Amino acid sequence: MAFYVSFWLCKAGSRKKHYCWPLFSGPTMGCGIWLLHYMVIQAHHHSHAINYNIQKTLASLLIAIVGCSLGFVCFLFKKLRGQHYLLPALLFSASAASMHYLGMAAIVNAGDMCVSTTDIILSLAVIFITSLIMLRFTHMMLVMTSRNDIYANFYRLGATLTLSSGVAIMHFLGSCQINMASIPSSAMPSSQDDYIESVITMTLTGLVALVFLLAIFIWFVNFKEHLSNELLKRELIKKNLLLKQMTQHDSLTQLPNRLYLQKHLNTLFTHQTDPLFIMFIDLDGFKRVNDVWGHAVGDELLVKISHTIKESVSNEGFVARIGGDEFITVICQKDKDVVIQLAQKLLSKIAGHYELSATTVDFISASIGISIYPEHGKDVATLLKKADVAMYYIKNRGKKNITFYDEIEMSLPS
Structure with a gap:
């Protein structure tokens, strides 16, 4: 959902010439990648609770936000983007990979974490290729914005699914079979550790709530715009019928002219x-x-x-x-x-x-x-x-x- 919101913000800014809107696309996408990463980790079956280093965890969130923001900046400016989207794709993939591996390093009790060089290379290749495909879909979405909104929605959905698949595949390729180490009684989490867990939980909850609020806002804007377009369309049809009546009928007797x-x-x-x-x-x-x-x-x-x-x-x-x-x-x-x-x-x-x-x-x-x-x-x-x-x-x-x-x-x- 966060990815869909980010592409919608990019499209809305391009269509309405409000260039401040795409500035929110990068942070929204970065939060989405970060949320997807940690939700997938939590979805793994673990025999023990997962403990995180708060500094590394928040640093991974910052890297995702900054990297995706820079990627959108390069993508929206044609001089930086070029013809093949290489620089923005590199920024997107680098930020996603850095966030992922730093997030893995933030797990305190991850046990043995051994990832083969082949898996790392494959994960980087996957996220880079999917970033290229995602940018191509996004470019087509922006082109279709001024022509046909239905096709633009298809391209936006394609970009969303491509990026989601790329991040998920990168995660599974770049993750080892995590076996959480048990924590001895002497090293049980202190109140400070409980505070760290609360911060991470609150951050995840806040970002999810923010994404849902943005989704509701987008639905409201789309509904309002659709209603406005429908009313404008009906008014235009009415005006055209009136104009046709005026050009083909006598204004005095209303008989055909x-x-x-x-x-x-x-x-x-x-x-x-x-x-x-x-x-x-x-x-x-x-x-x-x-x-x-x-x-x-x-x-x-x-x-x-x-x-x-x-x-x-x-x-x-x-x-x-x-x-x-x-x-x-x-x-x-x-x-x-x-x-x-x-x-x-x-x-x-x-x-x-x-x-x-x-x-x-x-x-x-x-x-x-x-x-x-x-x-x-x-x-x-x-x-x-x-x-x-x-x-x-x-x-x-x-x-x-x-x-x-x-x-x-x-x-x-x-």
Whole structure:
């Protein structure tokens, strides 16, 4: 756990540019190595209690803290680190090995302690190689911090397991079969010895408690950061949806605008088999409303008429406002007579009475020009233009009527 905490502190400092955080990584890792060493020793089966020299024991803790701190300093500074992590790996492995063998020497009643030269060399090689692998994982963790936190967590876990395994293997290779010597009655521990044991016990307990407190702190920070990121993500999605709504819908009537209409028609064209009827609806007499009562009343009228058109079309088609008092209705229908009936229904509904805030309007009507896909064209611009021409054709011949685009009678403007 202490190793995981130390790597998290290194990652957090790199990500947030708080360079004081990685300074705690070294001491935390040193305490973790020291704790692991003494816990493994206590896990051995011994016939007698283990007695320690307090000076050597605390000196081994100091070596672990200082060595790991220097290792992290070299690792975080690229000029000292180099490309192959040799110097920081040497510092990590040297501090771990020195702490281990000094800690073994701190055992007062260790009996016969004989470690072969081969085991010592193997233990040093193991801790050095695992330090190199651990540093590689840590480097990848820092690289992935700004890209993907999930991969960063995997690399941090890999560094933790690598270092833990290396320290444990080094301990078992560098330890003899300790046979605690019995202490004669004349050499029973005095009150001073009891005090030394209490100091070591309190130190171990304090460091374990500190690691757990740091772990709880990290969980709290990660939870708070995750919650903040989740809220920010939801807010960003909400803003994007609102922006999409604003760019593809009319701000006054909330109907789809020309941009949305073009996308919708292009989508329909890709898999359309039945004819599409494009109705171009233009209001008759709307200019009078703006001139007499102002644009605010005109906007109020447009909102009411947009609701009328949408309710009349219902699920039979698609309604959009492309500007001013111009609306487009798209109907997918095989029967032309059904489309004519719907267009006549629209004319009847639009030519009604509208109770507005400043007045009552009862003179509004509409002219509707209709083009057909694919008969009159296969692209949006052509179909809209021909429906527009048909609409002006009927408007110039009495208004309040409908007509289909005719290639012979009607001609597109050059």
